[in-house]
Amino acid sequence: MTEPFERVVARHGPTVLRVCRSVLRGADAEDAWSETFLAALRAYPELPADANVEAWLVTIARRKAIDVVRRDARHAVPVAELPDRPVPDGARDLDLWRSLGDLPPKQRHAVAYHHLAGLPYDEVAALLGGTAAAARRAAADGIATLRRTYPIEEES
Amino acid sequence: MTELAALHERLVRSAADEGLLDVAYRTVDSPVGPLLLARTPAGLVRVAFAVQDHDAALQELSDEVSPRVLEAPRALDDVASELDEYFAGRREAFDVPLDLRLARGFRRSVVEHLPSIAYGRTASYAQVAALTGSPRAVRAVGTACALNPLPVVVPCHRVVRSDGSPGRYAGGDDAKLALLALERRA
Incomplete structure (x- = not known):
């Protein structure tokens, strides 16, 4: 028994918007949200009944956010020197996204599922395999690496 | 918004x-x-x-x-x-296209015949059974009306008992009485 897609949008729409906003700004985040749910709607009839819908949506959202970032990057103007003033908000998120993308897959997924999607560690573990403690360690290692590699100071 | x-x-x-x-x-x-x-x-x-x-x-x-x-x-x-x-009493029949896929088999046949009962009129379950060419299927007509996927628009509320009493209705007995009264008034 698959529930009407409207319920999926109502229940998970805010979380997916949070995920999109955490890596993209303004209209880009909205584009990623829209593309995520349109892709999800297309694939929804084939989704296994026991699938973790939120994790599935977060996975699609991640892919769509990457698409949006790539699309924007193609339109970016190359500059000879890096500016010495603070990097604007949009670019800062791009950096975070790249730093996140450089993490080993398990750490990246643990960070995205726990810190971006808000899944508790036992659900993260169910998605990644292994124990909740291992998921917690992977996320912590990922965050530690981000603290070193993410070029701009953290958002307060 | x-x-x-x-x-x-x-x-x-x-x-x-x-x-x-x-x-x-x-x-x-x-x-x-x-x-x-x-x-x-x-x-x-x-x-x-x-x-x-x-x-x-x-x-x-x-x-x-x-x-x-x-x-x-x-x-x-x-x-x-x-x-x-x-x-508002200003419309007697609906023009929107209908998708009857939720009514199959005999139920579908009943649903397709219901619009032939004119606005403001009623027919008995037995009369509808006769309309569908299955005069003995009176009880099945009752079931088909109860399971009509498009009540109000497809007028199962116009199907009543042979003694003229309204009979049951998926939307509740009061809703059936209200619809019959609306059509008599208009």
């Missing part, structure tokens, strides 16, 4: 453009309580009274038609305005 509401509206538009809006629905207020209206690209597929449980009706649509179900009020504007006219 909240941001999520605006995003939802955008999703409905894109879904329709891409041919992914398999079931669009909305609810409308009416003199017989809130009505759930749902349509497919083929036509109006479901009308449900509040006593029939709108959530259950949406789940049935998801199971029987497609889980690509979205709340899309504008997709049902034409149905809503025809219903407004009907309840």
Whole structure:
């Protein structure tokens, strides 16, 4: 028994918007949200009944956010020197996204599922395999690496 | 409008453009309580009274038609305005296309014959059984009326007992009386 897609949008729409906003700004985040749910709607009839819908949506959202970032990057103007003033908000998120993308897959997924999607560690573990403690360690290692590699100071 | 509401509206538009809006629905207020209206690209597929449980009706649509179900009020504007006219006594028959896929077999045959009972008139379950060419299927006609996927629009409320008493109705006995009274008055 698959529930009407409207319920999926109502229940998970805010979380997916949070995920999109955490890596993209303004209209880009909205584009990623829209593309995520349109892709999800297309694939929804084939989704296994026991699938973790939120994790599935977060996975699609991640892919769509990457698409949006790539699309924007193609339109970016190359500059000879890096500016010495603070990097604007949009670019800062791009950096975070790249730093996140450089993490080993398990750490990246643990960070995205726990810190971006808000899944508790036992659900993260169910998605990644292994124990909740291992998921917690992977996320912590990922965050530690981000603290070193993410070029701009953290958002307060 | 909240941001999520605006995003939802955008999703409905894109879904329709891409041919992914398999079931669009909305609810409308009416003199017989809130009505759930749902349509497919083929036509109006479901009308449900509040006593029939709108959530259950949406789940049935998801199971029987497609889980690509979205709340899309504008997709049902034409149905809503025809219903407004009907309840105001200014409309006797509905022009919107109908999708009868939720009524199969004999039930489908009954549903297809119901519109031949004129506005403001009634027919007995036995008369409807005769209309469908199965005069002995009186009880099955009762079941088909009770399970009519498009009550109000397909007038199962015009089917009454042979003694003239209204009989049962999926929307509740009061709703049936109200619809019959509306049509007598108009």
